[in-house]
Amino acid sequence: MTKARIIGPVGEMQARFAPPSKAAMLRALLYSPELSYLMEAHDGLSAKIVEESGFKGIWASGLSISAALGVRDSNEASWTQVIEVLEFMSDATTIPILVDGDTGYGNFNNMRRLVKKLCQRGIAGVCIEDKLFPKTNSFLGEGQPLADIGEFCGKIKAGKDSQTDEDFCLVARIEALVGGWGLDEALKRAEAYRDAGADAILVHSKKSTADEILAFMREWDARCPVVIVPTMFYQTPAKVLRGAGVSTVIWANHNLRAAISAMQDVCRRIQGDQSLVGVEGEIASLEEVFRLTGNSELADAERRYAGTARETVRAIVIAASRGENLGALTQDRPKCMIDVRGRPLLRRLVSTFKKSGVRDVAVVRGYKKEAIDLPSIRTVDNDDYATTGEAASLACAASYLEQGCVLSYGDILFRRYILDALLSARGDIVLAVDALGADRRRGRAERAVDFAACSRRFTGNYLLEKEPVQLTRIADDIEPDAADGEWIGLARLSARGAGLVRAEIEAMETEGVLAEASLLDIFARLLAKGERIDVIYIAGNWLDVDDVFDLAEARNFL
Ligand code: SPV
Ligand code: MG
Numbered sequence: 001m002t003k004a005r006i007i008g009p010v011g012e013m014q015a016r017f018a019p020p021s022k023a024a025m026l027r028a029l030l031y032s033p034e035l036s037y038l039m040e041a042h043d044g045l046s047a048k049i050v051e052e053s054g055f056k057g058i059w060a061s062g063l064s065i066s067a068a069l070g071v072r073d074s075n076e077a078s079w080t081q082v083i084e085v086l087e088f089m090s091d092a093t094t095i096p097i098l099v100d101g102d103t104g105y106g107n108f109n110n111m112r113r114l115v116k117k118l119c120q121r122g123i124a125g126v127c128i129e130d131k132l133f134p135k136t137n138s139f140l141g142e143g144q145p146l147a148d149i150g151e152f153c154g155k156i157k158a159g160k161d162s163q164t165d166e167d168f169c170l171v172a173r174i175e176a177l178v179g180g181w182g183l184d185e186a187l188k189r190a191e192a193y194r195d196a197g198a199d200a201i202l203v204h205s206k207k208s209t210a211d212e213i214l215a216f217m218r219e220w221d222a223r224c225p226v227v228i229v230p231t232m233f234y235q236t237p238a239k240v241l242r243g244a245g246v247s248t249v250i251w252a253n254h255n256l257r258a259a260i261s262a263m264q265d266v267c268r269r270i271q272g273d274q275s276l277v278g279v280e281g282e283i284a285s286l287e288e289v290f291r292l293t294g295n296s297e298l299a300d301a302e303r304r305y306a307g308t309a310r311e312t313v314r315a316i317v318i319a320a321s322r323g324e325n326l327g328a329l330t331q332d333r334p335k336c337m338i339d340v341r342g343r344p345l346l347r348r349l350v351s352t353f354k355k356s357g358v359r360d361v362a363v364v365r366g367y368k369k370e371a372i373d374l375p376s377i378r379t380v381d382n383d384d385y386a387t388t389g390e391a392a393s394l395a396c397a398a399s400y401l402e403q404g405c406v407l408s409y410g411d412i413l414f415r416r417y418i419l420d421a422l423l424s425a426r427g428d429i430v431l432a433v434d435a436l437g438a439d440r441r442r443g444r445a446e447r448a449v450d451f452a453a454c455s456r457r458f459t460g461n462y463l464l465e466k467e468p469v470q471l472t473r474i475a476d477d478i479e480p481d482a483a484d485g486e487w488i489g490l491a492r493l494s495a496r497g498a499g500l501v502r503a504e505i506e507a508m509e510t511e512g513v514l515a516e517a518s519l520l521d522i523f524a525r526l527l528a529k530g531e532r533i534d535v536i537y538i539a540g541n542w543l544d545v546d547d548v549f550d551l552a553e554a555r556n557f558l
Pocket of ligand 1: 061062063064073100137138139229231252253
């Protein structure tokens with residue numbers, strides 16, 4: 001879409017920093033010396049998948065959009081119905097879309113309105129073909145009549161004069177080879193269309209070899225970029241097309257055809273089996289549907305804008321270690337399964353989560369994993385628990401970091417208001433820090449404490465505590481006097497925060513430092529990269545269970 005241009009210094013800055021429009025991106029692909037590819041999509045979801053797969057541009061195929069709407073590729077879908085689909089595709093993606101504009105949906109006048117509307121919807125370019133309205137798909141029938149050259153050139157000029165983005169691309173498609181009118185006719189038309197202002201030529205062929213396309217390329221001699229659609233001559237290697245000087249290859253209908261095969265197969269099987277059991281493991285999970293459609297962003301936005309609305313947050317509980325200090329009590333179970341007044345510690349933790357609306361709890365198991373057998377949790381296993389630390393355990397649950405979540409140690413108990421405060425906190429990464437932690441730990445037996453230094457000390461003044469506090473350092477070797485509190489092992493990550501943690505885990509893995517790292521190391525690395533980590537101060541009302549004294553405290557805590 002055209003950006004409003006501001007004159008003067010602000011305008012200059014805007015020009016310097018504005019990202020290229022989608023039209024400029026398509027133009028760059030068409031004019032790039034590299035062979036470019038456009039992959040077919042026919043709705044918002046397929047467009048998103050094309051982008052995620054790494055393609056730099058999308059072909060909004062007329063055949064595929066029509067078929068997905070259940071109609072023929074004969075202009076049965078009106079142009080405004082097609083534009084509706086295009087808008088969803090454009091909104092769902094950041095890469096440019098070249099639209100199959102068929103014959104332009106009428107004469108030069110319809111073409112003017114089409115181009116104006118496409119620019120308004122952020123579509124990067126349109127391809128029009130020199131056939132007659134209503135069009136027929138190129139692979140149907142023989143000797144389809146072609147448009148009059150002069151009339152088609154008028155349509156090209158009308159389109160170019162109507163674009164409101166200077167980089168919008170008009171691709172003129174020549175059907176002379178498909179219609180059996182020969183190479184000379186194709187070349188004559190290509191030259192006329194280029195002269196009329198087309199930014200590129202699409203020369204189509206329905207032969208099973210690329211011979212006639214290669215002959216065209218030789219004669220055309222790179223007078224402007226050439227786009228091709230090797231649906232029928234798919235066996236021609238890319239290097240041959242590249243060598244011939246082709247600018248852009250369109251893979252024209254392969255997502256639609258893949259979807260048809262997959263849907264036919266799953267329908268046949270469910271109909272035959274009268275059951276979902278056979279297909280469940282083979283089709284995309286609902287989680288994948290939610291991920292593709294960006295549900296985590298909506299949950300984040302709800303927290304930001306709806307105030308009271310709470311997203312469905314999941315919890316990841318790190319519970320892979322044994323807890324050696326508890327001696328015989330952890331002989332046959334990890335410490336999170338130790339009984340605290342009739343119920344395992346982990347059960348109490350999970351119940352606190354559920355009461356606060358965190359219903360999806362994933363527990364990373366390790367030591368004596370079979371002992372973690374609670375009914376209402378999911379489990380992930382760190383089978384290398386004996387030689388790895390918390391960060392490696394979290395890496396095992398990386399797929400749970402696709403959306404906002406709560407991170408928790410498996411050996412803590414806390415009052416529910418602490419979790420509620422974290423859940424309603426803003427910020428991408430928020431830690432609950434006990435401001436009394438340093439005092440509480442003084443005089444106790446030597447042990448590692450997750451000390452936190454923050455941008456401001458806890459004041460005890462309720463109003464002041466509403467002001468954001470940021471973490472400045474986190475480590476287990478900060479002097480108690482230099483620490484502002486102790487991280488209690490509970491953190492809240494937004495979808496972005498979860499993404500940052502996931503990326504950091506990947507970086508640590510690449511650097512070979514993941515195995516020995518703790519959660520503190522992850523946060524410390526993010527701080528070092530300038531990422532913001534927020535803190536919510538609490539004052540007691542929680543505990544962790546490391547030894548029998550803690551266990552006694554836990555019994556009193558309840
Ligand atoms: C389309 O994808 O709709 C096209 C390409 O126009 S083709 O089907 O090959 O004509
Ligand atoms: Mg088409």
